[in-house]
Amino acid sequence: MNRPALRRIVVVGGGLAGHTAATTLRAEGYDGDLVLLTDEPCPPYDRPPLSKELLAGTVDDTALRISDDIEVRTGSSALRLLPDAVETTTGTEPYDGLVIATGSSPVRLADPSPRVHELRTASDALRLREALRTASSVAVVGAGWIGNEVATRAAALNLKVTVIDAASAPLARALPAALARHLIPWYADLDIDLRLDTPVDRVDERGVHLASGGHVDADLVVMGVGARPATAWLRGSGVPPALDGAIEADATLRAGRGRVFAAGDIVRWPSRLFGDRLRVEHWEHAAASGQAAARNLLGLAEPYDPVPYFWSEQLGHRIQYVGHHRPADTFVLRGNPAGAAPWAALWFEGPRLRAALSIDDPRTARDARHLIADQVPLSTDRATDPNVRLNQTANLKS
Ligand SMILES: Cc1cc2nc3c(=O)[nH]c(=O)nc-3n(C[C@H](O)[C@H](O)[C@H](O)COP(=O)(O)OP(=O)(O)OC[C@H]3O[C@@H](n4cnc5c(N)ncnc54)[C@H](O)[C@@H]3O)c2cc1C
Structure with a gap:
């Protein structure tokens, strides 16, 4: 790897994406100054338990571990991005490498x-x-x-x-x-x-x-009417938000000239696997893109192309969604939604599985993820039969 000479990296946003970017930079051996800015009054924490365990009272704190060699500035809101510094409510933060990870704000x-x-x-x-x-x-x-x-x-x-x-x-x-x-x-x-x-x-x-x-x-x-990318502070900078507020990045999550990368809820990137530009508001993507942005900032130039994954606990059921579907994709049911047994929905483009939604059926979600990543052609007839395991429905003739 041809490692660029970086002396001061600033990560803007203290959510999971910013936290993972900062911890990855250290794990990859970056030993210059490293500052993580968050407008919240506390260091980074995890959000999915907020609407689950924390609301239920089984946990009180979802703090993420962060090492002392990362300078965390709480209560510091980024106001303006300049080519070599971030202006904040607490001062000016010069950088020669930047990760933007300001996440979403609720509507x-x-x-x-x-x-x-x-x-x-x-x-x-x-x-x-x-x-x-x-x-x-x-x-x-x-x-x-x-x-x-x-x-x-x-x-x-x-x-x-x-x-x-x-x-x-x-x-x-x-x-x-x-x-x-x-x-x-x-x-x-x-x-x-x-x-x-x-x-x-x-x-x-x-x-x-x-x-x-x-x-x-x-x-x-x-x-609970949704969230928007928290990118208003980037207006007029070299990294202008798109009409919907997202940051447009390339396949390595580079978001601007020089060493500027973006991660988490705010970023849209081109996926070769799905032939589309994707933006997802999911925990796993926040962590994976934070890691990818950090590694690429250090010069690795690895394309970011995951199979998106999301889970939720909805009304007594575990829902998992893997992949990415488009309105034009064909969707079929696997199992009977009216029955008590687990069921799933599958989206296909021809014989290729593009996405799956599983209800109380983690095994189908797991299988779907591998089949989507490996682009295995399936027999759509067999895939809809809940008595046949999804990973045994490959159409070997295709
Ligand atoms: C209640 C809840 C439950 C969820 N449950 C699930 C789930 O079950 N499964 C799942 O996959 N995903 C879930 N998610 C989504 C997941 O948590 C998010 O996708 C993830 O947190 C995104 O991480 P992020 O770092 O991109 O953004 P965020 O977590 O939004 O973090 C961004 C940080 O940047 C800070 N910030 C914003 N603007 C500025 C600024 N100008 N200057 C400085 N700091 C700034 C914000 O205050 C925040 O701390 C849930 C989200 C919420 C809110």
Whole structure:
């Protein structure tokens, strides 16, 4: 490897991507100055448990381990990117290598207040956990991944739970409605009142005001209507955000001239495996892209081309998603969504598996991941048979 001479690397963003980038730089032998900036009041921590174990009270702290040879600046917000320095609320940080990993900010329908909540940070989660202790009813706006996890917890506490979404099926941003409609009975199973096709006009201390003129009264409102890349601070820099706020990178996650790389929720990169530019908001990608950005900053020039993977605990079920599907891909069911047994959905482009969603079926998710990575052609007929293990459905004639 032809290692560039780097003396001061700055990582902007103290989430998993920034944390992994910084720890990888040290693990790879980088011994110059290394500063990690985060606008949060605490060092990096893990987010998936915030809506699961931390909300349930089985853990109080999700801090990630970080070594003393990484200078962590908490409460330091990046304001402007210059060609050789980052201007922040606490000063100017010169760099000759940079990793941008500022993640996502939740979309707000109202400012958080004692009765209106969002869930992105550890302090959001602790505040919501406390509020759930004394509430008797909760309205969740958005039947997305995080909204559903909050609804699951509130239902476990025997609260009256209403989930409201403008779409005609849950998880509308992630899954086709024809597939996601199979999840609708899960809400009734937990006594959750799911209101689909119900646009919200506004949210306030009195509850949720519907576009139809109706009103859902609740002790607490939780906004779960998605997140946007936190990249406004990069406007006017040499790394301008795209229209949707994402940072466009090349196959090595290089995001600008010189030694500027991006990782985590904010980055979009070209995937050779999927023939598409991808951006995903997943834990595993945050870690893997943080590692790749750090290694490439040190001169490795390795293409980043993983099979994306995501898991969630939704309404008493374990959902796993691997790969990447496009609207034009054919999707088929494996197993019976109306039955109690595990089932899955598979997306194909011709005989090639592009993505799989598995419900309580980790083995199919695991098999799918290998088959997608190795681009093994499958017999689509056999792949839909839940009695045949997915990795035994290769079509050897193709
Ligand atoms: C409640 C919750 C549950 C989740 N559950 C799952 C799950 O079950 N499975 C899964 O795969 N994924 C899950 N995710 C998604 C996963 O956690 C994210 O994809 C991952 O955290 C992204 O990491 P990141 O480092 O890119 O961004 P982030 O984690 O958002 O970190 C970015 C950091 O940068 C800081 N920052 C932002 N702007 C600035 C600035 N201008 N200056 C300085 N610092 C700044 C932010 O405050 C933050 O600390 C969940 C996310 C949440 C919020």
